[in-house]
Amino acid sequence: MAALRSWADRAALDAGFAAEVAGHLAAGIAARGAASLVVSGGRTPAGFLQALATHPLDWSRVWVTLADERWVDADHDASNERLLRASLQQGPAAAAHVVGLKTAAASPQAGLAEVAERLAALPRPFDVVVLGMGDDGHTASLFPDAPELAAALASTAAVAALTPGAAPHARISLTPAALLDTGALYLHIVGADKQAVLERALADGPVEELPIRFALRQTRVPCSIQWAP
Numbered sequence: 001m002a003a004l005r006s007w008a009d010r011a012a013l014d015a016g017f018a019a020e021v022a023g024h025l026a027a028g029i030a031a032r033g034a035a036s037l038v039v040s041g042g043r044t045p046a047g048f049l050q051a052l053a054t055h056p057l058d059w060s061r062v063w064v065t066l067a068d069e070r071w072v073d074a075d076h077d078a079s080n081e082r083l084l085r086a087s088l089q090q091g092p093a094a095a096a097h098v099v100g101l102k103t104a105a106a107s108p109q110a111g112l113a114e115v116a117e118r119l120a121a122l123p124r125p126f127d128v129v130v131l132g133m134g135d136d137g138h139t140a141s142l143f144p145d146a147p148e149l150a151a152a153l154a155s156t157a158a159v160a161a162l163t164p165g166a167a168p169h170a171r172i173s174l175t176p177a178a179l180l181d182t183g184a185l186y187l188h189i190v191g192a193d194k195q196a197v198l199e200r201a202l203a204d205g206p207v208e209e210l211p212i213r214f215a216l217r218q219t220r221v222p223c224s225i226q227w228a229p
């Protein structure tokens with residue numbers, strides 16, 4: 001169950017999408033006294049996160065975590081947590097609680113229990129989950145070539161450790177079980193290449209081939225696709 005919203009350009013997408021997500025967070029705060037947001041890493045979300053940070057929410061009541069993380073320290077260039085803190089934790093949004101997925105453990109596998117414990121502190125179901133998508137159809141760190149993919153897709157645990165062959169760094173990823181435990185689900189993509197991958201993902205074929213299909217095909221929560229050229 002997926003619907004596509006096409007924006008005129010990336011600036012319009014960043015501003016309009018941020019306003020919609022801010023609305024969900026404000027509603028979550030009003031209803032539960034706290035709100036939770038799961039965002040993705042990579043290059044796409046920076047402008048959206050910067051736009052979101054300008055919204056006058058009670059950010060001290062907002063918990064933010066990541067859909068996935070590369071197993072690198074939080075000050076590493078490849079760290080999604082670093083991107084999240086640099087883009088979102090600014091101005092009033094500096095009061096948001098960022099829950100990182102990297103621990104001191106030697107590997108994602110060894111860090112799973114601690115990360116699951118950290119995630120248990122976030123209000124559930126999440127208010128908003130924002131997924132990204134790679135050119136190979138991966139989302140979060142659910143990579144088509146990771147040997148652990150099938151187990152992660154089927155897992156009832158919140159997090160899984162994956163070792164993608166093509167992408168750098170060992171990964172920790174939220175599983176579909178956690179990513180779909182949300183009131184609002186978005187897929188945030190830009191550009192013609194991602195549009196082409198999306199078209200393939202919406203066609204028939206196994207989820208393991210293009211893992212984003214798990215989000216596009218499920219019926220638990222509508223998936224709203226936000227796209228700009």
Ligand SMILES: O=C(O)[C@H](O)[C@@H](O)[C@H](O)[C@H](O)COP(=O)(O)O
Nearest residue numbers: 040041042043044132133134140
């Ligand atoms: O850590 C990661 O790699 C991301 O969370 C990943 O799932 C990302 O969303 C896609 O790879 C898209 O990345 P781009 O936005 O850079 O294309």
